[in-house]
Amino acid sequence: MSEWAPKRFWKTTTVDAVEGGFAVQLDGRGVKTPAKTPLVVPTRGLADAIAAEWEAQEDKVDPATMPFTRTSNSALDKVTLQHAAVADMLAAYGDSDLLCYRADHPEELVDRQAAGWDPLLAWAAQDLDAPLAARTGVIHAPQDPEALENLRAQVHAQTPFQLAAFHDLVAMSGSLVVAFAVARGRLDAQDGWELSRIDELWNEEQWGADEEATETANYKQGEFLHAARFHALASEGVKG
Template sequence: MAPGGLLSLSARVPAPLDCPGNRGHGLQTEPSGSSAACGPQGRSGKTVLPLGWLACPLLSEASGSWQTTLCNTSLDNPTQRGKDQLIQAAAKFLDTDTICYRVEEPETLVELQRNEWDPVIGWAERRYGVKIGSSTSIMGPSIPARTREVLVSHLASYNTWALQGIEFVVSQLKSMVLTLGLIDLHLTVEQAVLLSRLEETFQIQKWGNVEWAHDYEVWDLQARTAAGALFVHLCSESSAVKHKLLQG
C-alpha cells in the first residue's frame, strides 16, 4: 500500500496503480487494499478467504480478479449511482427472489424446494423480524411493505463500497435472502450457490451433467459470489490500535 491508501505495484514503484478511470487506487480499508493488490493470497502466501468458501486455487485466483473489478467499479462509479440507488438496486430483487418462486410439479422438486429453501426463508424472517413467504404464482409472493422497509434500513447501514459488493452478490444469486444469509455467515458460498441453482441441479441429476460446461458454471459462480461476499466484509471492516504505556 502506498502512502494515503493508494495501491502501488510494488515497494520499488512509488507510482500508484490506476483503475480504468485513471483514478488512483484508493481503498476504503487496508484489508481491501491487500486483497486487491495480492488477490486472495496475502503477503504471507496464505489464503485470506474464509475457510470453506473456496477449495480450488484456480477459484481463488478468479475471485481475486473479481475483487479488483469491484474496487475499480467502486472508485470510478461509472453509472454515477449514490447510496440510495445502490440500495434500491439490491432491494428490487425481493420481488423476484429465486427461493420465493416455487413450482407445483413434479412432486420431487416441490419437496426439494420446500426442504432446502424454507429453512433459509425461516431464518431470514426470524433474523430480521419480517414476513417473506413464497408462492407458486407467476407473479411471485407479495412482499409486505414493512419487510421492504426493514431490509432497506438494514442495507442502509452499509457504506457505498460494501453496497456495490452486496448488489454484485445479489445479481449473481438472483436472491436477496440468500445474499443476506451469506453476508451474515449463516450460509457458506457453496451452500448459497447450490441453493440458487437448486432447480438446475435437480435437472442435472435427472438428465445428466455436461462436466466441462456445468462444472465450470458452478466454479465461476462460486468465485464471483465469494469475491463479492469477501469484498463486503473487507469494506465493512474497522479496526483501532491502542497503545499501552509501560509503567517504569
C-alpha cells in the first residue's frame, strides 16, 4: 500500500503582506503550520521561497520537497516557544568548538587545520568579541567566560526564524564560529562546510571513503547549505 499524502487542492499560490510579515495564500487562504499556527514569515524573500515550494507540488503534496516550509514550521511551532532554551543549547558549542581542538600529528594535518581554522578564530576574536583558545587533543578545556558570554548574547539576539536555521548551521558543522561566519557572510556556505570537515576529508584521503559515511555527510551538507540560505532570507533587513 502506498503512503498516503494530501492531494493538491488549490489552483493559485500567492504571497501577501499581512500583520507581522508575509503569508503564503492558497486560493486566498493562508497556510498554517502542523500546530495550526498561521504561517507568517518575517521577509518577502522567505515567503517567496515557501510559495515556490507549494506551487511546485503537483498531484500530491510531498513535504520532503519543501525545506523552507519545514524550517518555518519549526521556527513557529518549536523555536518561538522555547527560544531561550534553544539559544542556550547552541551557545554551549562555544566552549567546545570544533575549531579549537587540534591534531598533534601528522604535520600535514596540523598545518591544514591551522591554515583553515586560525583565520576564523582571529575573526571571532575581532568581530564577535570572542577570543577562543586552540589546544592540542580532544580533552575539554574551558574557554574564557567573557568570550562565551559574548557569544551567548549574540546567539540569543537572533530571531526565531534565524535561530531555527542557525541550529542546523551549528549542529551540522560542530562549530559555533563556523555557523556565525556563514550567517554573517564571512564565509560562503560551501566553504564553511568544507572547513568543518577538514578532519574527515583528511581521513578519506588516507583510507578511502566509506559509503555510509559519505551518504551521511551528503545529507548533512544539504541541510547545512539549506540552513545558510534560510538564514540569509530570514535576515533580510533584520539585525542579528
